[in-house]
Amino acid sequence: MIARHHVEEIERVLEGGATGRDSQVADSWKRCVEVHGLDPARADPAHIVTETELREHRMQAERMIASARSGLQSLFRQVARQNYTVLLTDAKGVCVDFFGDPDFEDDLRGAGLFMGANWSEDLAGTSAAGACIVTGEPVTIHQDDHFGNAHTALSCTAAPVYDSLGQLAAVLDISLLQSPSPKSSQNLAMSLVTSSARRVEMANLMAQSRREWVLRFSASPEFLDVDPEAAVTLDGAGRIIGFTRGAEKMFRGDGGSLLGQRLETLLDLSVDDLPDLMRDRPTEDRVVNLRDGGALFGHAIAPQAPRTAGALTRRLRQSGGPLDALAGADPGMQRLLAKAERLAPTEVPLLLCGETGSGKMRLARAVHVAGGARRSLIAVDCAALTPESLPDALGPAGPCRATLLLRRVEELPPAVQPLLTSLLDERPGLRPVATCCTDLALAMQQGRFHTPLFYRLTGATLALPPLRKRQDLGWLLDRLLRRRTQGEKRLSPTARADLTGRVWPGNLHELGRLLDVAVALCDGEVIDLPDLPPPAEQAVAPVAEESLESVLEACGWNMSRAARRLGVNRSTVLRRMRRAGLTPPA
Numbered sequence: 001m002i003a004r005h006h007v008e009e010i011e012r013v014l015e016g017g018a019t020g021r022d023s024q025v026a027d028s029w030k031r032c033v034e035v036h037g038l039d040p041a042r043a044d045p046a047h048i049v050t051e052t053e054l055r056e057h058r059m060q061a062e063r064m065i066a067s068a069r070s071g072l073q074s075l076f077r078q079v080a081r082q083n084y085t086v087l088l089t090d091a092k093g094v095c096v097d098f099f100g101d102p103d104f105e106d107d108l109r110g111a112g113l114f115m116g117a118n119w120s121e122d123l124a125g126t127s128a129a130g131a132c133i134v135t136g137e138p139v140t141i142h143q144d145d146h147f148g149n150a151h152t153a154l155s156c157t158a159a160p161v162y163d164s165l166g167q168l169a170a171v172l173d174i175s176l177l178q179s180p181s182p183k184s185s186q187n188l189a190m191s192l193v194t195s196s197a198r199r200v201e202m203a204n205l206m207a208q209s210r211r212e213w214v215l216r217f218s219a220s221p222e223f224l225d226v227d228p229e230a231a232v233t234l235d236g237a238g239r240i241i242g243f244t245r246g247a248e249k250m251f252r253g254d255g256g257s258l259l260g261q262r263l264e265t266l267l268d269l270s271v272d273d274l275p276d277l278m279r280d281r282p283t284e285d286r287v288v289n290l291r292d293g294g295a296l297f298g299h300a301i302a303p304q305a306p307r308t309a310g311a312l313t314r315r316l317r318q319s320g321g322p323l324d325a326l327a328g329a330d331p332g333m334q335r336l337l338a339k340a341e342r343l344a345p346t347e348v349p350l351l352l353c354g355e356t357g358s359g360k361m362r363l364a365r366a367v368h369v370a371g372g373a374r375r376s377l378i379a380v381d382c383a384a385l386t387p388e389s390l391p392d393a394l395g396p397a398g399p400c401r402a403t404l405l406l407r408r409v410e411e412l413p414p415a416v417q418p419l420l421t422s423l424l425d426e427r428p429g430l431r432p433v434a435t436c437c438t439d440l441a442l443a444m445q446q447g448r449f450h451t452p453l454f455y456r457l458t459g460a461t462l463a464l465p466p467l468r469k470r471q472d473l474g475w476l477l478d479r480l481l482r483r484r485t486q487g488e489k490r491l492s493p494t495a496r497a498d499l500t501g502r503v504w505p506g507n508l509h510e511l512g513r514l515l516d517v518a519v520a521l522c523d524g525e526v527i528d529l530p531d532l533p534p535p536a537e538q539a540v541a542p543v544a545e546e547s548l549e550s551v552l553e554a555c556g557w558n559m560s561r562a563a564r565r566l567g568v569n570r571s572t573v574l575r576r577m578r579r580a581g582l583t584p585p586a
């Protein structure tokens with residue numbers, strides 16, 4: 001019934017009749033029939049590209065996806081309770097990033113509100129993303145504004161995202177599976193999506209402009225530093241080499257391109273005045289006069305100098321020693337390594353503490369190597385020691401020089417502790433280097449660790465930071481990945497952003513295992529989000545294949561439902577099905 005009315009209304013619009021639709025909708029309907037040759041009577045389902053095609057689209061849009069990710073996340077946080085789905089499509093209309101309620105995954109996929117859905121107008125008919133790509137303007141396509149009968153329950157609002165050269169690069173879309181009838185119910189959605197698109201453009205421009213001056217503008221001083229409306233990037237001569245859509249609208253009164261224009265032609269300002277607009281000046285003093293007599297507030301951001309290593313880093317780098325390979329540009333790690341380098345050739349006992357996987361054993365071995373060749377290495381696992389095995393584990397009695405590497409000294413059985421104390425006294429050539437995951441001083445105070453032994457082990461303490469606090473996590477990611485793939489695979493910016501945002505309770509142990517999985521799952525050269533397993537603590541214990549089958553059966557082979565029941569995501573269920581050779585009944 002509704003479908004027939006819908007087709008008849010489209011026919012009336014084609015014949016030039018007025019039906020009260022927005023001109024954006026009527027224009028798109030005409031294009032659908034006259035340019036794309038689509039049939040309004042057909043109810044085509046959503047078009048989803050293949051996995052390989054999706055990879056290519058994501059690879060080409062990877063910079064924009066990375067710039068947009070936190071904007072998408074914060075937009076989703078704002079609208080998720082109202083059941084909106086947030087999509088980012090590329091300039092061809094293919095959804096390359098997505099945030100939606102996993103409880104409705106199947107419905108969202110069916111409706112095309114999903115990763116890989118292609119919303120280009122020539123394929124999907126009138127949609128918010130498709131119309132936005134054609135017109136370059138924000139648009140709401142509400143319910144039966146959609147051309148295709150299959151989409152007339154949806155309400156979608158989209159805004160264009162332009163790159164810093166003024167080219168349409170992506171579309172930000174928020175959509176509802178079901179919505180209230182009046183189109184005006186989406187007015188707030190429109191203002192949210194347009195301001196989010198502006199922030200994404202700003203993030204993208206900032207990410208690309210680290211080596212140039214950026215000048216940001218706001219009409220109000222309060223928002224200048226936190227949420228400016230527009231920005232331009234300038235070369236050393238004050239010529240515009242990048243801009244946001246907001247700046248184009250603000251300055252391009254004459255319709256010409258902003259690219260290459262000198263700052264002086266738009267503002268009563270030259271590149272030499274930019275230092276006066278930096279953040280150390282009060283906001284109200286940072287007034288910029290426009291050539292047409294108006295005024296704005298300006299915030300200039302100086303080019304960031306290429307990262308130079310601090311004195312300690314430089315010293316360690318020059319040494320090229322075994323400690324050098326343990327950290328990138330993390331100031332805390334560099335200080336720790338400088339200390340370790342000084343302590344390495346001495347006889348001072350060392351206690352290396354930190355969470356599991358923070359790299360204590362690795363550091364201990366590097367300290368031994370950096371200490372010089374005239375010492376042997378005796379490494380023991382403390383939990384496995386007994387009073388009987390201890391003397392042999394410490395090597396032959398008599399004069400010797402060795403590093404005694406005591407792994408997890410807090411696990412030393414109580415009966416072994418006094419014995420180790422006396423053996424250390426008998427063999428002064430043994431230099432203890434102990435690793436520890438817990439507070440050993442507290443254990444001693446509580447009577448759980450032998451006090452004389454504590455003071456024999458703690459000459460100097462080096463505390464390794466957990467991974468989540470390290471500023472060189474990106475460096476570590478590359479290093480660990482290079483070791484696994486000899487440089488043949490790299491991380492996409494979104495995968496990298498995902499990994500650098502994780503908490504890593506298992507530290508380097510967890511990171512290493514994750515990269516092993518990602519490398520195994522990734523087909524091409526770029527490891528992307530779908531290749532990354534979820535954080536280890538979220539993954540449940542592996543399910544036996546037969547119980548997976550019974551769960552699937554109980555859920556009518558609905559993978560989303562089975563995933564929810566197992567507490568894993570849908571792709572994990574798919575992977576396990578493939579591994580177990582399970583296929584849904586025909």
Ligand SMILES: Nc1ncnc2c1ncn2[C@@H]1O[C@H](COP(=O)(O)OP(=O)(O)OP(=O)(O)O)[C@@H](O)[C@H]1O
Nearest residue numbers: 325326327355356357358359360361362437508509
């Ligand atoms: N700087 C580094 N670069 C690359 N890999 C590292 C680095 N540091 C540690 N690793 C690797 O990370 C893993 C964990 O390191 P390590 O065994 O030294 O941690 P730990 O703190 O001693 O752990 P635990 O307390 O559980 O014994 C090891 O596989 C190690 O080879």
